[in-house]
Amino acid sequence: MTIPLAPSAVDRYRRDGFYFPVPVLAPGEALACRRRLEAVEAAHGGQLGGELRHKPHLLFTWLADLVRHPAILDAVEAVLGPNLLVWSTSFFIKDAHDPAYVSWHQDSTYWGLSAPDVVTAWLAFTDATVENGAMRMVPGSHDEQLAHRDTFAPNNLLSRGQEIAVEIDEARGVDIVLRAGEMSLHHVRMVHGSPQSLRRPAHRLRDPLHPDVREAACR
Ligand SMILES: O=C(O)CCC(=O)C(=O)O
Ligand code: NI
Numbered sequence: 001m002t003i004p005l006a007p008s009a010v011d012r013y014r015r016d017g018f019y020f021p022v023p024v025l026a027p028g029e030a031l032a033c034r035r036r037l038e039a040v041e042a043a044h045g046g047q048l049g050g051e052l053r054h055k056p057h058l059l060f061t062w063l064a065d066l067v068r069h070p071a072i073l074d075a076v077e078a079v080l081g082p083n084l085l086v087w088s089t090s091f092f093i094k095d096a097h098d099p100a101y102v103s104w105h106q107d108s109t110y111w112g113l114s115a116p117d118v119v120t121a122w123l124a125f126t127d128a129t130v131e132n133g134a135m136r137m138v139p140g141s142h143d144e145q146l147a148h149r150d151t152f153a154p155n156n157l158l159s160r161g162q163e164i165a166v167e168i169d170e171a172r173g174v175d176i177v178l179r180a181g182e183m184s185l186h187h188v189r190m191v192h193g194s195p196q197s198l199r200r201p202a203h204r205l206r207d208p209l210h211p212d213v214r215e216a217a218c219r
Pocket of ligand 2 (some may be wrong): 105106107192
């Protein structure tokens with residue numbers, strides 16, 4: 001049994017464009033996921049190459065099961081309705097003292113989808129803290145599509161180093177602090193990013209998606 005998102009939580013998601021924390025895994029289950037991921041990393045020279053980071057739920061049965069976890073599906077259903085499609089999954093991994101960061105961006109800019117009816121379920125395999133580079137989100141920023149530019153900055157975890165090309169009010173950013181096993185939800189047009197880790201690793205996995213959304217074009 002999972003606890004469905006309360007109507008007030010769904011209202012906050014609609015108003016702010018994100019909602020957290022949503023409990024998904026018990027701490028021991030989150031640790032088991034982390035160990036499995038670390039075993040995959042160890043088997044591939046310590047780091048996941050692009051071919052293992054893109055849609056890994058198609059490669060690993062434990063991830064195929066995880067994206068169908070009732071707590072994830074129930075929360076996503078509460079905001080998108082039933083009949084869901086998992087469009088993609090990916091890992092954002094920051095090791096201790098890693099210079100990796102994620103620039104401010106909106107996922108809608110480069111996913112090439114026909115409609116913005118998409119929610120990302122970001123599940124923490126380890127605690128996501130301010131010190132280790134938790135995501136930040138700007139409440140209410142999901143109403144408008146902003147211009148972006150590619151930077152190809154070396155430590156940016158986004159494939160082309162995409163970043164928002166106009167001024168944003170970073171001071172309004174909310175730290176998405178999660179315990180291992182908790183998830184956040186964010187709208188596909190949410191303005192978000194994450195700074196470098198000052199300390200510990202953070203692992204994540206995402207995203208169920210609405211069935212009526214199609215890839216508009218290959219990029
Ligand atoms: O995990 C991060 O730091 C960034 C994640 C992100 O950009 C996303 O989930 O859309
Ligand atoms: Ni993103």
